[in-house]
Amino acid sequence: xxxxxxLHANPRYxxxxxxxNYTANDVMARVVRLGIRAHYxxxxxDALRTRIERLFNTIKxxxxxxxxxxxxxxILEKGxxxxxxxxSLNVEELNRCFLRGVLDLYHHHPHExxxxxxxxxxxxxxxxxxxLPLPPNRDVLRHVMGVSCExxxxxxxxxxxxIRYQSKALPIFRREARQKPIEIRxxxxxxxxxxx
Numbered sequence: 001x002x003x004x005x006x007l008h009a010n011p012r013y014x015x016x017x018x019x020x021n022y023t024a025n026d027v028m029a030r031v032v033r034l035g036i037r038a039h040y041x042x043x044x045x046d047a048l049r050t051r052i053e054r055l056f057n058t059i060k061x062x063x064x065x066x067x068x069x070x071x072x073x074x075i076l077e078k079g080x081x082x083x084x085x086x087x088s089l090n091v092e093e094l095n096r097c098f099l100r101g102v103l104d105l106y107h108h109h110p111h112e113x114x115x116x117x118x119x120x121x122x123x124x125x126x127x128x129x130x131x132l133p134l135p136p137n138r139d140v141l142r143h144v145m146g147v148s149c150e151x152x153x154x155x156x157x158x159x160x161x162x163i164r165y166q167s168k169a170l171p172i173f174r175r176e177a178r179q180k181p182i183e184i185r186x187x188x189x190x191x192x193x194x195x196x
Contacts, residue, residue, distance in 0.1 A: 003104045007123055009132035013037035015052060033144045034136055051113070055106055063101040138190065146185030153177060158184060163191060 014031065016022040016038050023040070031038050041048040064070055069087035072078040089097065107120040114122050136144070151158045153174040157166035165184075173182060 003108070005120060006103050006107060007120075007127060007132060008135045009127070010034065010135050011036050012133060013039050015039045015041065015049065018043045030144050034140070054113070055102070058106050058109070059098060059101050062105055063097050067097075138187065142185055142187040142190075146187050148183055148185050150181035151184050152179065152181050158182075160184065160186060161191065 014036055018040055021027070028038065046053055067088045069083050069089065070081075071083050072081070107123075108118050110116045110118055111122075117125075149160070151160060153170055155174075157164045157170055159165075
């Protein structure tokens with residue numbers, strides 16, 4: 001449902017927070033597999049993260065403030081407010097609101113740091129001048145970001161959610177695995193294909 005005007009590209013680098021969920025080995029491995037460099041700012045120095053902090057503030061004031069169940073910036077601001085009891089969105093709805101907020105509101109709103117150009121206009125101008133790295137295709141995304149689970153290979157292939165998958169490579173993997181389960185990766189949005 002977001003505006004179709006956004007551009008698809010593979011980021012060259014991502015500025016990330018120093019929280020344990022961003023520095024975890026699994027996250028770092030996925031970022032590296034996608035050919036992206038991670039950049040971590042010095043912890044505690046918000047002034048070094050002005051662009052992302054500004055984006056968070058825009059999301060907070062223009063999107064999150066419209067819903068109940070907020071967690072607030074700190075315990076003093078939160079006070080006695082019961083965030084859980086007032087929750088009004090599930091995670092999927094919240095993600096959809098963030099996506100729409102970034103793509104439709106933030107990217108199309110004039111930005112003081114860009115001399116009143118919108119982030120979308122700036123990206124379009126610079127991509128016309130310098131080009132954009134192509135985004136990863138569905139197979140790469142499934143291989144890197146797919147849901148990982150283990151399955152055994154039978155003579156009928158691999159069974160996942162009642163769907164049997166078969167390929168020319170499976171008999172080779174089956175001989176090598178010798179009845180041991182193997183890791184598969186599935187794109188939960190496209191069950192037509194999977195990565196063994």
